Amino acid sequence: xxxxxxxxxxxxxxxxxxxxxxxxxxxxxxxxxxxxxxxxxxxxxxxxxxxxxxxxxxx
Amino acid sequence: xxxxxxxxxxxxxxxxxxxxxxxxxxxxxxxxxxxxxxxxxxxxxxxxxxxxxxxxxxxxxxxxxxxxxxxxxxxxxxxxxxxxxxxxxxxxxxxxxxxxxxxxxxxxxxxxxxxxxxxxxxxxxxxxxxxxxxxxxxxxxxxxxxxxxxxxxxxxxxxxxxxxxxxxxxxxxxxxxxxxxxxxxxxxxxxxxxxxxxxxxxxxxxxxxxxxxxxxxxxxxxxxxxxxxxxxxxxxxxxxxxxxxxxxxxxxxxxxxxxxxxxxxxxxxxxxxxxxxxxxxxxxxxxxxxxxxxxxxxxxxxxxxxxxxxxxxxxxxxxxxxxxxxxxxxxxxxxxxxxxxxxxxxxxxxxxxxxxxxxxxxxxxxxxxxxxxxxxxxxxxxxxxxxxxxxxxxxxxxxxxxxxxxxxxxxxxxxxxxxxxxxxxxxxxxxxxxxxxxxxxxxxxxxxxxxxxxxxxxxxxxxxxxxxxxxxxxxxxx
Numbered sequence: 001x002x003x004x005x006x007x008x009x010x011x012x013x014x015x016x017x018x019x020x021x022x023x024x025x026x027x028x029x030x031x032x033x034x035x036x037x038x039x040x041x042x043x044x045x046x047x048x049x050x051x052x053x054x055x056x057x058x059x
Numbered sequence: 060x061x062x063x064x065x066x067x068x069x070x071x072x073x074x075x076x077x078x079x080x081x082x083x084x085x086x087x088x089x090x091x092x093x094x095x096x097x098x099x100x101x102x103x104x105x106x107x108x109x110x111x112x113x114x115x116x117x118x119x120x121x122x123x124x125x126x127x128x129x130x131x132x133x134x135x136x137x138x139x140x141x142x143x144x145x146x147x148x149x150x151x152x153x154x155x156x157x158x159x160x161x162x163x164x165x166x167x168x169x170x171x172x173x174x175x176x177x178x179x180x181x182x183x184x185x186x187x188x189x190x191x192x193x194x195x196x197x198x199x200x201x202x203x204x205x206x207x208x209x210x211x212x213x214x215x216x217x218x219x220x221x222x223x224x225x226x227x228x229x230x231x232x233x234x235x236x237x238x239x240x241x242x243x244x245x246x247x248x249x250x251x252x253x254x255x256x257x258x259x260x261x262x263x264x265x266x267x268x269x270x271x272x273x274x275x276x277x278x279x280x281x282x283x284x285x286x287x288x289x290x291x292x293x294x295x296x297x298x299x300x301x302x303x304x305x306x307x308x309x310x311x312x313x314x315x316x317x318x319x320x321x322x323x324x325x326x327x328x329x330x331x332x333x334x335x336x337x338x339x340x341x342x343x344x345x346x347x348x349x350x351x352x353x354x355x356x357x358x359x360x361x362x363x364x365x366x367x368x369x370x371x372x373x374x375x376x377x378x379x380x381x382x383x384x385x386x387x388x389x390x391x392x393x394x395x396x397x398x399x400x401x402x403x404x405x406x407x408x409x410x411x412x413x414x415x416x417x418x419x420x421x422x423x424x425x426x427x428x429x430x431x432x433x434x435x436x437x438x439x440x441x442x443x444x445x446x447x448x449x450x451x452x453x454x455x456x457x458x459x460x461x462x463x464x465x466x467x468x469x470x471x472x473x474x475x476x477x478x479x480x481x482x483x484x485x486x487x488x489x490x491x492x493x494x495x496x497x498x499x500x501x502x503x504x505x506x507x508x509x510x511x512x513x514x515x516x517x518x519x520x521x522x523x524x525x526x527x528x529x530x531x532x533x534x535x536x537x
Contacts, residue, residue, distance in 0.1 A: 012416045017397055024409055031413035034474065035385050038378035039421040042428050045375055053426035054433065054486075055284060 005029055064294030064524075064531075074098040079240035079533065082148040082297040086190065089147030092136060096129035096147030100192055103149035107194065107241050110537045116216045116226070116235035118154050119161055119196040125149070128192045143190030144300055144324075150244040153230045154196040155203060156180040156288075157277035165279035166199040166229070168212045168402045169395055180277040181312070182246055182288055182305045189304035194242060197232030201404045203248060203281040204388055204411070205229040206256050206476035207456075211404040215458050218260060219534035220500055224455040227257035227476070230291070234261035237291045239534045244301050245291045250281045251384060252450075252480030254289050258492035259503025260455035263531045264520060265291045266298045269316075269510045270487025273302075276311035282387040283314070284426075285380065285484055293531040295491065295520035299323045302513065323514045331522045334515065336364040339448035339507070342373035346465040346478050348453035350502050354495040358447055358504045361528035362519070368443060371435045372428075376482035379425035379432070381474075385414030386422045406473065433486040440509035445519055449479045450492045450503030483507055491516040493529040501532055 009029060013020045020028060064081035072080050072088040080088075080099075088094035104122055111117050132142050152158065155165040157176035164171040183193055198216040200208060208231020209215040216231035218224040219239035226235040230247030234257025237245045247254050249267040258265030266289045273288050280286055290301035306320040338344075338359050344352075344367075359365070389396070389411045396415070400408055439446070452465055452475070462469050465478075483490055488510060492503040506523075508515040523529040 009416065013412075016393070016415055018393075018412060018415060019397065019400055020412060021400075024405070024412070027405070027409040028412045031385075031410045032416055035382060035413055035417055036421075039382045039417060039425070041375055041378040042382060042425050043421055045372070045428055047424070047427050047431055051427045052430055053423055054429035055426045 074102045082243040085148050086146045096132035099147040100125050100129040114217050114235045114239050115214050116232040117195045118198050121195050125192050125194045146190035148191045149194045149242050150191050151195045151197050151242050153199050153233050153247040155279040163279050166201040169399050181274040181309050185305045200229035201407045203229040204407050218455045227260035229253040230257050233291050237263045249287045250285045252477035255450045255480045255492040259450035262494040262501030264298050265492040267490045269489045271314045271316045273305050274309035274312040274315045276309050282384050299327050299517050323517050327521045334444040336362050336445040337366040337368045337443040339446045340367040341369045343448040351449040354502045354504050361526050373482040376432045376485050379428045380481040380485040382425045386417045389414030446507040448505045450505045454500035454502045489513040491520040493520045496530050496532040
C-alpha cells in the first residue's frame with residue numbers, strides 16, 4: 001500500500017508546480033516527516049481562541 | 060573604562076601581519092597617529108593573503124576599495140578631522156550583505172549571477188561612517204539555512220582552532236575570520252543561531268541584538284520573522300564599539316525600531332553587582348555533551364549564579380521556530396525551487412521543498428504559540444535580568460560529520476546544532492555568546508537579556524572577561 005505521505009508530496013508538488021525528481025523524494029520526505037512531527041508538537045498545545053499570531057500587522 | 064580586549068596576547072598595537080590587535084587598539088593607534096590606517100589595512104590584507112587559503116573564510120576581498128578608504132582616513136586625520144571610534148579598523152561581512160559593486164551571493168550559486176549591488180547595506184555604511192574599513196565578504200552556508208559553515212559551492216570555511224572541524228553556520232566565514240584573527244570585527248546574520256553557533260565553535264564573542272534593533276536593509280533575507288544582523292569580535296568591548304556604531308532607525312527596514320540610539324560602550328565597565336542572574340533549566344539542560352555542561356558550570360560559578368529557572372515550553376518553541384523557518388524559507392525561494400532546483404545545494408533544496416508542503420494552519424498556530432511563549436518568557440524577566448544557557452550542544456564537529464548522539468539518540472548534526480539557540484531568537488531576545496576556552500576546542504555560552512537590554516548582556520560578557528572566565532583563544536596552527 002502506498003504511503004500517504006508519498007501521495008501527499010506528489011499532490012502538493014503538482015499543486016505548487018514544484019519539480020521534484022524521484023531521486024530527491026526520500027530526502028524531501030525525511031525532511032517533511034521531521035517538520036510535520038515538530039508542527040504537530042505545536043499543534044497539540046492548546047491556546048485561547050483570542051491569541052494573536054506574533055506576525056500581526058500594525059497599520 | 061578600559062576598552063581594550065582584556066585577553067589579547069599583546070597589549071601593544073602592531074602592524075606586523077601576524078599580530079592580532081583589537082579594534083579598540085587599532086582605532087586608538089590610528090587616531091593617535093602611531094599607526095596609519097594604511098598600515099592597519101595592509102596588515103589585515105597581508106594576514107588574509109597568508110592564512111585564508113587555509114581557512115577559506117573570504118569569498119571576496121575588496122583590497123582596492125579598502126586601500127582607498129584607508130588613504131582617505133589618513134588624509135582626514137592629518138587634516139585634524141575626527142574620523143570616528145573605529146578609525147582604520149578592518150572588518151568584513153557575511154556575503155549576504157550588499158556590497159556596492161559585488162553580487163550579493165548569500166552563499167548561493169544562483170545569486171552570484173545577480174547584477175552587482177548598487178549600494179552598501181546600511182550596517183556597512185554605518186561602520187564606515189565610524190571610521191571602519193571594509194576588506195571583504197565572507198563565506199556562509201547557502202541562503203543561511205545552515206548551522207555547519209559548509210558550502211557546496213565555495214567549500215567550507217574552516218575552524219581556526221582545528222581546520223578539520225566546522226566553523227559553524229550559517230555565518231561560518233565570519234566566525235572563522237575573527238577566530239583566526241584575520242579581522243577584529245565581522246558582521247553576520249542570525250535567524251536561528253547563525254551568529255551564536257559560529258561564535259561558539261570558533262571561540263569568539265558574538266552579539267545577536269534584539270529583533271528589530273539593527274537595520275537589515277540591503278541584506279539578503281531568509282526568514283523575515285526571525286532575521287537579525289549583528290557583530291562578531293574577540294572581546295566584548297569591540298562588540299560594543301561596533302554595535303554602538305550601527306544602531307539607529309532605518310526606514311529601509313520595516314522591522315527596524317524607532318527607539319533612539321542607546322550606546323553601551325560608556326556603561327560596559329559598570330559591573331554586574333545589581334544583576335539577578337539565573338541558569339536556564341529544562342530544555343537548556345538536555346541534549347548536551349560534557350563540554351557544554353562544563354562551560355555552563357564554569358560561567359555560572361564565575362557569576363555566582365546558583366538559581367535555575369525553567370523557561371516554559373522551550374522545546375516547543377524550538378519546534379515552532381523550525382516550522383516557521385522552513386515555511387518562510389520555502390516561500391522566499393519558491394520561484395527558484397521551480398526554475399533552478401539543480402543549482403541549489405541538495406541538502407538545502409530538499410529542506411525547502413519540504414517546507415513548501417507544511418499546511419498553512421500549522422504555521423499560523425506556530426505564530427500564535429510564539430505570542431504565548433513571548434509573554435511567558437517576559438514574565439521570567441520580571442524576576443531575573445540574565446539567563447545563561449548553552450550556545451551549542453558540543454564543540455565544533457568534524458567537517459562532513461552527519462550525525463551525533465544527544466541524550467542517547469542519534470540525530471542529524473545539521474538540524475540540531477541550534478537546539479539551544481532557536482528558542483531564544485524565536486522571540487528576538489538579545490544575546491551575547493561568550494567563549495569558554497576549553498582545551499582543545501572552545502565552546503560558547505549564551506548570555507541572554509530582556510528585549511532591548513543588550514547593555515546588560517554586554518556588561519556581563521565584559522565582566523566575565525575581566526574575571527578571566529571567558530576569552531577568545533589565539534588560533535592554533537596559523
